[in-house]
Every structure is written in C-alpha cells, then in structure tokens.
Amino acid sequence: MVDTCVTLSGITLDNPVIPASGTFGFGQEFKDYYDINILGTFSFKGTTRETRFGNQTPRIAECTAGMLNAVGLQNPGVEHVIQHELPELAKFFHKPVMANVNGFSIEEYVEVAEKLDREPQIGWLEVNISCPNVHGGGMAFGTQPENAAAVTRAVKAVAKKPVYIKLSPNVTDIVAIAKACEDAGADGLSLINTLLGMRISLKTRKPILANTMGGFSGPAIFPIALRMVYQVARAVKVPVIGMGGIASAEDVIEMMLAGATAVQVGAQNLVNPYACKEIIEGLPRAMETYGIQSLTEIIGGAWK
Amino acid sequence: MRLTVLENVPLTFNVYRMTLVGDTRAITRAGQFVQVQVPGFYLRRPISVYDWMPAEKGSVTLVYKALGHGTEAMSHITPGTSLDVLTGLGNGYDIDDIAEAKAAKAPLLLGGGVGVPPLYGLCKRLIAQGKTPTVVLGFNTASEMILQSDFEVLGARTLVSTVDGSVGTKGFVTDAAMLADAFDYVYTCGPEPMLKAVYRLCDARGISGQFSFEERMACGFGACMGCSCQTKYGSKRICKDGPVLVKEEIVW
Numbered sequence: 001m002v003d004t005c006v007t008l009s010g011i012t013l014d015n016p017v018i019p020a021s022g023t024f025g026f027g028q029e030f031k032d033y034y035d036i037n038i039l040g041t042f043s044f045k046g047t048t049r050e051t052r053f054g055n056q057t058p059r060i061a062e063c064t065a066g067m068l069n070a071v072g073l074q075n076p077g078v079e080h081v082i083q084h085e086l087p088e089l090a091k092f093f094h095k096p097v098m099a100n101v102n103g104f105s106i107e108e109y110v111e112v113a114e115k116l117d118r119e120p121q122i123g124w125l126e127v128n129i130s131c132p133n134v135h136g137g138g139m140a141f142g143t144q145p146e147n148a149a150a151v152t153r154a155v156k157a158v159a160k161k162p163v164y165i166k167l168s169p170n171v172t173d174i175v176a177i178a179k180a181c182e183d184a185g186a187d188g189l190s191l192i193n194t195l196l197g198m199r200i201s202l203k204t205r206k207p208i209l210a211n212t213m214g215g216f217s218g219p220a221i222f223p224i225a226l227r228m229v230y231q232v233a234r235a236v237k238v239p240v241i242g243m244g245g246i247a248s249a250e251d252v253i254e255m256m257l258a259g260a261t262a263v264q265v266g267a268q269n270l271v272n273p274y275a276c277k278e279i280i281e282g283l284p285r286a287m288e289t290y291g292i293q294s295l296t297e298i299i300g301g302a303w304k
Numbered sequence: 305m306r307l308t309v310l311e312n313v314p315l316t317f318n319v320y321r322m323t324l325v326g327d328t329r330a331i332t333r334a335g336q337f338v339q340v341q342v343p344g345f346y347l348r349r350p351i352s353v354y355d356w357m358p359a360e361k362g363s364v365t366l367v368y369k370a371l372g373h374g375t376e377a378m379s380h381i382t383p384g385t386s387l388d389v390l391t392g393l394g395n396g397y398d399i400d401d402i403a404e405a406k407a408a409k410a411p412l413l414l415g416g417g418v419g420v421p422p423l424y425g426l427c428k429r430l431i432a433q434g435k436t437p438t439v440v441l442g443f444n445t446a447s448e449m450i451l452q453s454d455f456e457v458l459g460a461r462t463l464v465s466t467v468d469g470s471v472g473t474k475g476f477v478t479d480a481a482m483l484a485d486a487f488d489y490v491y492t493c494g495p496e497p498m499l500k501a502v503y504r505l506c507d508a509r510g511i512s513g514q515f516s517f518e519e520r521m522a523c524g525f526g527a528c529m530g531c532s533c534q535t536k537y538g539s540k541r542i543c544k545d546g547p548v549l550v551k552e553e554i555v556w
Binding site: 022023024025028029030045053054057058059060061062063064065066067069071074208218219267269270271272273 | 341345346347348374388390519520521522523525526527528529530531532533534539544
C-alpha cells in the first residue's frame with residue numbers, strides 16, 4: 001500500500017493533486033463528472049473585491065500542446081463568493097479549499113484576503129500576483145521582488161491562514177522574487193502561472209485574442225515549469241506547489257522530484273473534465289512502477 | 305465518453321456528416337453540442353448536434369464544416385475509430401417550458417451555413433409536438449447548400465436563400481422569410497450578423513424567439529469562462545448557460 005499523503009502548512013492532503021485556480025470554477029461544473037472529494041483540495045476561481053466581467057471575447061486560442069487564455073479574472077466578487085459560492089460548495093465538498101486572492105492594489109489584496117481568511121471552509125490563501133491578463137494589477141505585483149514582498153507582507157499582517165504566493169514565470173529571475181516573498185513571511189509558493197503568449201489569425205491577420213496577448217498553459221510548458229520549480233524549491237525553505245502542464249501521474253512524480261510538495265493541474269481539466277480523477281487513480285500504480293512508497297519521501301529527490 | 309464513428313461523409317466540398325454510436329443519454333435537447341477530441345489537437349472541437357437517438361447504445365449525428373486544422377483532421381477520421389466525446393453540452397432549445405414557445409403553433413426556424421444542422425433535430429421534435437414549422441436556410445451560394453431535402457422529408461415547408469441568388473431567394477434568410485406563411489415564434493442559429501437581422505425581424509413582428517450563439521471556447525462545460533457574454537441578466541457562459549439565449553435577454 002503506497003502513501004500518497006502530503007502536508008501543506010500543517011494540513012494533510014490525501015494526495016498532492018490540486019486543480020488550479022481558473023480551471024475549476026467553484027467546483028460546480030466538475031461535481032457532475034465525479035466526486036471531487038477525492039482531490040487533495042482545489043484552488044477556486046481568482047477572486048477580486050468587485051464583480052468582474054473580464055476581457056472581451058475571443059478569450060481562448062489553441063496552440064500546439066497547449067492553449068492561450070485571456071479571461072481577465074472574471075469573477076463574481078468576494079462578497080458573492082462568501083454569500084453564495086462557499087455555501088454551495090459546502091454541500092458537496094468537505095475538505096479545506098484554497099482561496100485564490102487577487103487585487104489591483106495592495107489594499108484590495110488585503111481586503112479580499114482578510115474577508116476570505118475568516119471563512120472556516122478555507123484552508124489556505126493563494127495570493128495571485130501573476131495574472132498576465134489584466135492591466136494595472138496581477139502580474140504588475142509579481143515582476144518586482146519589492147512589490148511581491150510588499151503584497152506578501154500586507155496579506156500576512158491580516159491573515160491567520162497560511163499564505164501561498166502564486167508567482168509569474170514572466171520574469172528574469174524567479175528565484176529572487178520567490179526569496180523576497182519568503183523573506184516577507186510567505187508560508188509557501190505556487191508556481192508557475194501562465195507564460196505570456198499570442199497567436200495571429202492568418203485569415204484576419206489580427207491577433208486571435210481580443211486582449212492581443214494571453215497566458216499560455218498546457219503540456220507544452222511543463223519543462224519550463226519543472227525547471228522553475230527546481231530552481232525555486234532548492235532556494236527556499238517553504239513548501240512549493242508546482243504547476244504548469246501537468247497531465248499525468250508521472251508528471252506529478254516528476255514535479256515532486258523537482259521539489260514540489262504538492263501540484264496543481266490547470267489546462268488539462270479543461271480538455272478532460274476527468275483529468276484530476278484519472279491522475280489520482282493513476283498515482284498508486286505509477287508509484288509502484290518507480291518504487292516509491294511515500295510521495296513525501298521524493299520531494300526534491302532530483303536535487304542530489 | 306467513448307463513441308465509435310459509424311460514418312463520416314462529405315455533404316459539400318467542406319461540410320461533413322459524422323454519425324457516432326455509443327451512450328448518448330446525456331443529450332436531452334436539440335441545440336445542444338458535443339466536444340470532440342480530435343487526435344493530435346489539444347482542445348476539443350465543439351460541434352452542434354444534427355440529430356440523435358438517446359440510449360445506452362444510441363447514436364448521434366453531427367454535421368460540421370472543415371474550417372481549420374482540427375475540423376480538417378476530423379474530416380479524415382475513418383469509420384470504426386473510437387473518439388473521446390463529451391456529450392449533452394449546453395442548454396439547447398427549450399420547446400417545453402417557455403410559455404411563448406409552447407403556445408406557438410407555427411414557428412419559423414432560420415439557419416445560416418453551419419447554423420443549419422441543429423435546426424434539424426429541433427424541427428423533428430417540433431413536428432412531433434404537432435406544430436407546423438417553416439424552415440429558412442441561408443447559404444452563400446448553391447454549392448454550399450446542405451440539408452434542404454432533410455427538412456422537406458420531415459414535412460416542413462423549406463425556403464432557401466443564397467447571397468448570390470444561385471438558388472432560392474437572392475439575399476439573406478430574412479429576405480426568404482418574407483415568403484413564409486404567418487409565424488408566431490422564431491428559432492435561429494447562425495453567424496451573429498444573421499442573428500441580429502432575425503432579432504430585428506422578431507421586433508418588427510412583435511414575436512419572441514430563441515437564438516443560438518457561437519463563441520471560441522476551451523472546456524465547453526462552464527469551467528474556463530472563455531466564452532462569457534453579457535446579457536440583460538448578467539454574464540452568461542455560451543457553453544453552459546447557452547448556446548441558446550431567449551430574445552428578451554439579448555443585449556442588442
């Protein structure tokens with residue numbers, strides 16, 4: 001019998017598989033496909049202070065082994081999440097959930113974090129300083145170590161729950177930003193968010209996305225994500241949640257060998273609604289194949 | 305869901321009909337769509353349902369246009385191939401619960417191009433309800449015309465318009481609709497300029513209707529927010545809350 005449990009800041013997960021924010025809504029769309037209580041947890045849709053419609057469409061463009069999205073943080077706003085989404089979620093999901101916190105100013109990050117922090121269903125705050133699809137917020141905070149540290153410090157000052165900072169790969173030195181967040185008190189790090197990309201239609205000779213650029217995700221980015229997780233996890237002491245292109249149980253193991261304590265699965269949920277279920281069910285056999293008794297033992301196994 | 309391709313044949317130079325067999329019980333309404341995993345492509349292809357037989361060993365027929373690399377590859381899939389398909393997606397046309405739709409005796413169905421196929425399954429079910437639908441099909445030119453005889457076989461009066469006048473009324477579906485007998489409700493599917501023209505036609509006649517929209521999407525089941533649109537009652541996802549919107553909620 002293999003052990004798939006991992007621990008994130010004192011909360012033990014049955015397995016390291018966590019659907020990534022923005023690919024799993026508030027769980028509603030997936031509960032008809034399978035019982036989502038099999039998940040380690042999931043990170044819910046990025047939430048801001050106000051309701052946001054997001055960007056104009058088209059918001060999606062296909063790529064080789066991946067896709068671009070430029071949704072632009074569409075969400076119902078933190079009050080609606082607390083009043084409606086969380087009570088609905090409580091009816092069918094019985095584990096601590098990860099709250100994805102967004103903002104366009106430090107004050108907004110703090111306000112959203114403070115409100116969500118009070119909700120007993122929430123186990124962790126994942127602060128997104130890396131959304132590539134909005135202007136004046138999101139990634140603007142995640143591309144400078146000082147800004148990333150400032151958001152981290154401000155959120156940590158109001159949060160009782162563990163705070164994970166979600167990092168952007170669209171930077172020259174992700175390790176410097178990771179360390180700045182750790183020094184500012186982050187309890188953990190999530191990486192990577194999507195890579196900034198674009199596609200142009202040959203028919204119209206114009207960008208496919210209404211937003212011109214969007215975030216690239218899917219199996220194509222896995223080697224980049226793996227490399228960044230490897231670099232960051234070696235440089236910090238806090239746990240790292242690795243993500244970027246994970247599509248199989250083998251990818252989970254590889255990401256954990258690079259130093260991830262848990263993983264998130266994003267784009268693959270959109271292609272196959274059963275993706276996380278299949279990955280979780282595939283883990284014991286993949287572990288047996290590679291002689292792994294306990295997933296916790298392999299975290300950072302590739303470092304030496 | 306694994307479905308097996310029974311046939312995949314051309315109807316015109318770039319429009320194909322694919323019939324798949326397998327569990328189709330999730331399909332409940334005309335106007336719903338499926339998401340086909342075409343081998344070698346990352347995202348699925350959303351394709352509207354032409355007709356279906358809902359059963360554990362049922363069937364579903366899709367009529368689709370080879371528009372890009374994915375649908376082009378789909379057109380080469382051979383019978384016997386097993387495909388991963390998500391079925392029963394979207395709300396579809398509501399012919400049972402909307403008061404005006406129920407009350408209507410002579411609905412008008414207007415389809416443009418590859419907006420035509422979902423109207424077939426709809427027309428069949430409206431006739432089964434005892435209604436007398438009239439169908440208007442619009443194409444660019446005669447060589448692109450599809451499914452006209454299918455609707456005639458159902459017994460629906462079928463009018464055709466082409467932009468170049470090579471068959472039927474020269475112009476758009478709204479021009480051919482002038483030849484239709486009195487109608488009291490509208491169901492439509494096609495490109496947005498056509499839907500807008502049909503919307504104005506509804507206004508002119510003081511009737512309501514249901515409009516099926518198209519948008520680029522990723523998941524097709526409401527998770528990614530890739531296909532959101534604004535309606536009078538807030539934002540909706542074309543894939544999950546649509547693709548069919550009732551006239552009263554559309555912002556035009």
